[in-house]
Amino acid sequence: MPGQKWKEQLIRALRLYTLLVTLITVVIMILGRLLDRDRVLSYEAFLSPLLYALIGTAATVITRSDRELSIRSLIIRKAISLLLIEGAIILIALKADTIPTEKSWVLPGLALGILAVFVLSHLILYLIDRKEAEKLNADLARYQEKQIAQSEDKDEI
Amino acid sequence: MKLETRKIPESEPEMVEIRYHWITDEIQEIISFVKSRQGQLSAVRDGQRFEVPVVDLFYAESVEDRLFLYTAADSYEIRMKLYELEEMLRNQSFLRVSKSMIVNLMKITSVRPALNGRFLAVLKNGEEIIISRKYVPSLKNILKGGES
Numbered sequence: 001m002p003g004q005k006w007k008e009q010l011i012r013a014l015r016l017y018t019l020l021v022t023l024i025t026v027v028i029m030i031l032g033r034l035l036d037r038d039r040v041l042s043y044e045a046f047l048s049p050l051l052y053a054l055i056g057t058a059a060t061v062i063t064r065s066d067r068e069l070s071i072r073s074l075i076i077r078k079a080i081s082l083l084l085i086e087g088a089i090i091l092i093a094l095k096a097d098t099i100p101t102e103k104s105w106v107l108p109g110l111a112l113g114i115l116a117v118f119v120l121s122h123l124i125l126y127l128i129d130r131k132e133a134e135k136l137n138a139d140l141a142r143y144q145e146k147q148i149a150q151s152e153d154k155d156e157i
Numbered sequence: 158m159k160l161e162t163r164k165i166p167e168s169e170p171e172m173v174e175i176r177y178h179w180i181t182d183e184i185q186e187i188i189s190f191v192k193s194r195q196g197q198l199s200a201v202r203d204g205q206r207f208e209v210p211v212v213d214l215f216y217a218e219s220v221e222d223r224l225f226l227y228t229a230a231d232s233y234e235i236r237m238k239l240y241e242l243e244e245m246l247r248n249q250s251f252l253r254v255s256k257s258m259i260v261n262l263m264k265i266t267s268v269r270p271a272l273n274g275r276f277l278a279v280l281k282n283g284e285e286i287i288i289s290r291k292y293v294p295s296l297k298n299i300l301k302g303g304e305s
Binding site: 007008012069071074075078125126129130132133136137139140142143144147 | 267
């Protein structure tokens with residue numbers, strides 16, 4: 001069912017995007033309060049998490065493949081995707097007038113923040129998958145019981 | 158090859174008779190198909206031919222255009238394409254879980270998450286196989302009583 005497969009992929013992408021927007025907003029808030037408490041931001045600041053999350057979601061294209069990727073090549077692709085996200089967001093920060101990149105803590109703080117969001121998003125997605133696996137296991141047990149019962153019925157006939 | 162079918166009275170048992178000069182690949186394929194319908198697959202291990210009961214099969218994997226069958230402890234080679242076997246075993250709890258593999262759902266002990274939306278199926282003999290993300294929707298669907 002190709003339709004269902006596309007639907008699943010879209011749901012995964014939207015789930016990742018929403019998760020990234022939330023995590024990025026939290027990280028910006030924490031870093032801002034810790035390191036740049038007095039700063040006043042305009043309404044445009046609300047755009048940043050949306051844009052950064054879009055970059056993070058788009059970068060998952062690197063780990064998408066028609067071939068079955070081995071765990072090793074998947075980890076390599078994940079690392080490349082992290083580097084690309086770091087590169088893209090730091091580049092945006094350097095070009096933007098609103099981000100004080102001249103302060104020594106800003107770029108390392110940004111890089112660490114991106115890493116934290118990357119790790120946290122993977123951890124949360126893993127927990128969601130674990131929940132899905134629990135459901136699959138329950139469905140699998142029911143399916144196996146049903147199949148065994150059906151084959152016993154056939155034997156009796 | 159000439160094909161002949163004949164309607165018989167219900168009192169007579171149904172049967173398939175294959176008349177051959179030599180067992181060619183084509184003949185072997187037909188024999189394998191008929192045996193699979195009877196719950197057995199004709200496969201080769203160490204140069205010897207075995208009849209492998211479908212219920213004992215854990216999974217089948219295609220490696221470089223060769224198809225291998227795996228039971229709890231043994232592996233066999235079968236002269237068939239993966240998609241042909243998949244089609245043959247469609248109604249017998251077998252499901253495609255990756256590009257190169259079909260698995261017997263009755264031999265899965267549990268499923269757990271792997272990286273990137275994939276899942277690992279732990280089989281009853283302790284082996285672990287990857288369920289590719291692309292095939293997870295089919296698995297969910299069949300476990301809920303639908304079709305793959």
